[in-house]
Amino acid sequence: MKPSASQLLGHGLLTLLVVSAALAAYDRLVLRPALVIGVVDVAEVYRDKEAEFTQILTKASSEEDRQKALFMARTFAQRLPVAIEELPRECGCLVVLKSAVAGPTPNTIDLTATLRRKVTAP
Numbered sequence: 001m002k003p004s005a006s007q008l009l010g011h012g013l014l015t016l017l018v019v020s021a022a023l024a025a026y027d028r029l030v031l032r033p034a035l036v037i038g039v040v041d042v043a044e045v046y047r048d049k050e051a052e053f054t055q056i057l058t059k060a061s062s063e064e065d066r067q068k069a070l071f072m073a074r075t076f077a078q079r080l081p082v083a084i085e086e087l088p089r090e091c092g093c094l095v096v097l098k099s100a101v102a103g104p105t106p107n108t109i110d111l112t113a114t115l116r117r118k119v120t121a122p
Helices: 005-034 042-059 063-091 112-120
Strands: 037-040 094-097 108-110
Touching: 037 063, 037 112, 042 063, 042 112, 063 094, 063 112
Parallel strands: 037 094, 037 108
Antiparallel strands: none
16 A cells, blocks of 8 residues: 555655754754853953952051961962863853954853952852
8 A cells, every 4th residue: 555645745744843843952952052152351350369469468567468468369379260160060151261262252251250250259
């Protein structure tokens, strides 16, 4: 028994519908999130913290103030690598240095403020 033209057309349309749905789901759930790129300006965060450290150190009048400034610098040095490692997990994106990106795109998000919050949080 040979399938009729209407049965073949029905199976073809059903196959087309299933394949289209699978491709659309792949695009939305896998491909587009992978295209998001997070940029972070580590140099800016570092310069800001360095300026803050320098200001505290130059205004320090006692050894205790100097030790607090050194503790702050040590804490920053320990938190920075950890914060940078956490960024890709939190945003679910590739994170690169801002200087490595030629220009902003619709798929680029700036994570510099997030990094700054992470390294200054107590």
